[in-house]
Amino acid sequence: xxxxxxxxxxxxxxxxxxxxxxxxxxxxxxxxxxxxxxxxxxxxxxxxxxxxxxxxxxxxxxxxxxxxxxxxxxxxx
Amino acid sequence: xxxxxxxxxxxxxxxxxxxxxxxxxxxxxxxxxxxxxxxxxxxxxxxxxxxxxxxxxxxxxxxxxxxxxxxxxxxxxxxxxxxxxxxxxxxxxxxxxxxxxxxxxxxxxxxxxxxxxxxxxxxxxxxxxxxxxxxxxxxxxxxxxxxxxxxxxxxxxxxxxxxxxxxxxxxxxxxxxxxxxxxxxxxxxxxxxxxxxxxxxxxxxxxxxxxxxxxxxxxx
Numbered sequence: 001x002x003x004x005x006x007x008x009x010x011x012x013x014x015x016x017x018x019x020x021x022x023x024x025x026x027x028x029x030x031x032x033x034x035x036x037x038x039x040x041x042x043x044x045x046x047x048x049x050x051x052x053x054x055x056x057x058x059x060x061x062x063x064x065x066x067x068x069x070x071x072x073x074x075x076x077x
Numbered sequence: 078x079x080x081x082x083x084x085x086x087x088x089x090x091x092x093x094x095x096x097x098x099x100x101x102x103x104x105x106x107x108x109x110x111x112x113x114x115x116x117x118x119x120x121x122x123x124x125x126x127x128x129x130x131x132x133x134x135x136x137x138x139x140x141x142x143x144x145x146x147x148x149x150x151x152x153x154x155x156x157x158x159x160x161x162x163x164x165x166x167x168x169x170x171x172x173x174x175x176x177x178x179x180x181x182x183x184x185x186x187x188x189x190x191x192x193x194x195x196x197x198x199x200x201x202x203x204x205x206x207x208x209x210x211x212x213x214x215x216x217x218x219x220x221x222x223x224x225x226x227x228x229x230x231x232x233x234x235x236x237x238x239x240x241x242x243x244x245x246x247x248x249x250x251x252x253x254x255x256x257x258x259x260x261x262x263x264x265x266x267x268x269x270x271x272x273x274x275x276x277x278x279x280x281x282x283x284x285x286x287x288x289x290x291x292x293x294x295x296x297x
Contacts, residue, residue: 028169036198037112037191040172044184056130059173063164 003050003072007065010049014042024066050076079152079222081229084142088151092142093124095154095212102252104282111280112194113179114186126178134158135167136209137174143229145213145222153213153222157230159239161203168201190280196272197281199247199288206234208246211255218254224262231293242296249283256287264289 008022015033028034034042046068047053052075062068084092097117101107110120127137135141136156145153160167176184201207208230213222231241248255250269271285278284 028166033191035191035195036168036172037187037194039169040176040187041184043173043176044181054173054177056127056132056174056177059177060132060134060163060165060170 003069003076006049007046007069007072010042010045014038014045022065024064024069026065027063046072052076078147079217079220079225080146081143081225082146083233084139084144084154086139088142088144088154089125089128089139091144091151092139092154092156092210093121093128095142096124096136096156096210097121098212099210100282102249102282103254104251106278106280106282108281112187112190113175113183115183123175123178127174130174130177132170132174134161134163134165135170135174137171142210143226143233145217145226147217152217153226155211155223155226155230156209157234158207158209159234160201160205160207160245166201166203167207193272193274193276193280196274197270197277197284197286199268199270199286201247201288202243202245204243205290206230206241206244208244211246223258227262240295241293244291244293246289248287248289249281250285250287251283259289262291264291 004022011022012018012020015031015038017033020031028039043054043059050072052072058071062071097107100109107117107120110117113120124137128139131140132138133140135158141156141158142154144151158167208227211223235241246259248259250271266287267290268288269285
């Protein structure tokens with residue numbers, strides 16, 4: 001399954017929105033239930049689903065979903 | 078004799094104490110500990126680990142703090158940063174920092190608490206100087222140390238291209254000492270929340286928060 005598709009499943013689960021479509025330019029301000037706690041849970045779920053571990057210095061560079069997809073590609077390919 | 082200076086690595090334990098005491102706001106409720114279901118000692122250890130990463134833009138960092146010394150010992154501290162200066166808002170920095178040190182069980186403990194937190198939380202304004210984690214030892218209060226620290230923060234975060242136009246801070250509504258102190262030095266209330274969630278006082282020192290603002294000479 002493509003990274004974008006798997007990531008969309010995680011986002012729909014964490015942010016409780018079955019219609020949510022993941023877009024590269026998307027940020028927390030674009031999603032209703034994307035707050036501090038769901039952000040933490042989302043990162044945790046992404047690590048679990050993709051079987052990766054993020055370092056803090058990687059996470060602070062993620063400005064939008066596109067950056068997260070790029071990082072996931074680097075870590076999984 | 079009081080001396081104000083930028084914080085150093087050796088101050089780390091005192092800075093972490095300041096973060097927790099400011100969060101507790103003269104109560105015995107540490108919101109981070111309650112939400113994560115951990116003891117204060119454990120939370121302190123997580124903060125030590127985050128401080129080691131030397132990330133800037135929020136209060137979990139030595140770089141954010143100034144310290145007041147009396148007779149060579151730290152007796153007050155406070156943090157500042159320009160909100161979202163490097164892209165990410167401070168709330169996201171806080172969460173990703175916690176993610177990298179917290180065991181999975183503590184993340185699980187947060188499930189379902191989002192609805193409670195959202196009844197009280199207030200967003201900070203991008204580009205403003207944020208003042209946070211202000212702690213002054215009780216025996217040194219009433220000496221104008223708050224004003225001195227804030228003036229120091231303004232100088233510290235200003236440069237040739239960035240004059241501070243506006244400062245903001247958040248307090249719990251029940252913290253009347255803070256309310257009095259910030260009013261005295263010119264801060265004004267601009268937003269507040271009051272939660273009616275029945276569990277709010279289990280997780281937070283108060284049932285609401287206030288956002289305060291002060292416009293500086295460069296913001297007029």
